[in-house]
Amino acid sequence: MNSGSPECRHARLQIGGDPQGLSADVAAHLSTCAECTRFRAETLALDARLRAALELPLPQFRKAVPPARRFALAASVVLAMIIAGGFWVFRPQPALADEVVAHVLEEAGSWDQQKLLPGSAVADVLRTAGVQFDATLPVVYAYACPFHGHRVPHLVIQTDNGPMTVMLLAHEPVSQRTEFAENGLHGVLLPAGSGSVAVLMRHGEVPADVAARIVSAARW
Numbered sequence: 001m002n003s004g005s006p007e008c009r010h011a012r013l014q015i016g017g018d019p020q021g022l023s024a025d026v027a028a029h030l031s032t033c034a035e036c037t038r039f040r041a042e043t044l045a046l047d048a049r050l051r052a053a054l055e056l057p058l059p060q061f062r063k064a065v066p067p068a069r070r071f072a073l074a075a076s077v078v079l080a081m082i083i084a085g086g087f088w089v090f091r092p093q094p095a096l097a098d099e100v101v102a103h104v105l106e107e108a109g110s111w112d113q114q115k116l117l118p119g120s121a122v123a124d125v126l127r128t129a130g131v132q133f134d135a136t137l138p139v140v141y142a143y144a145c146p147f148h149g150h151r152v153p154h155l156v157i158q159t160d161n162g163p164m165t166v167m168l169l170a171h172e173p174v175s176q177r178t179e180f181a182e183n184g185l186h187g188v189l190l191p192a193g194s195g196s197v198a199v200l201m202r203h204g205e206v207p208a209d210v211a212a213r214i215v216s217a218a219r220w
Helices: 006-017 024-030 034-054 058-062 067-083 093-106 108-112 119-129 208-217
Strands: 139-147 150-159 162-169 178-182 185-192 195-201
Touching (some): 006 139, 034 139, 093 139, 093 195, 139 162, 162 208, 185 208, 195 208
């Protein structure tokens, strides 16, 4: 099924809110839609990793722990958070670009959407991800996708230069503007406060003025 269909949008919004408790209509939809089934599996895996990192045995912290063991315990906590996807700040920008491209390719149908989404639908996605985006550019595709241990808005906007994919990476700081081209996609990673924004096009390079406008619209 087309991942941008109303049924898929409805299903993914419910899955993003509570992947464990599905309504009957969403459960029926999953039986016929492989993409939404994969989206739920990724969301469940993300939630499991976060719980594993946060569910630490509190009695262990109440006991007197020798300094060496305290250091080992702290190191294990940091390692758990890294595994859970909470500390991607050390990842090189080229690797981040690779993963953005891979994610966008998994939702290839997003490029073909043309119907303008209502503002309420876009607001729900942004709220789920905990970010703001106040651009007036028309949004035709919007999901809060699992990415590096967080929910990340994956948007497609229509511009005079054609459709552009925008990923608002509030938890992915980058040090400088980085352009990339992979698998027929041209894109740019841009610093945006404590995070970054990825903008991609299928044909031609991303215009600098449009990219700057998109970055200025992101808030976290």
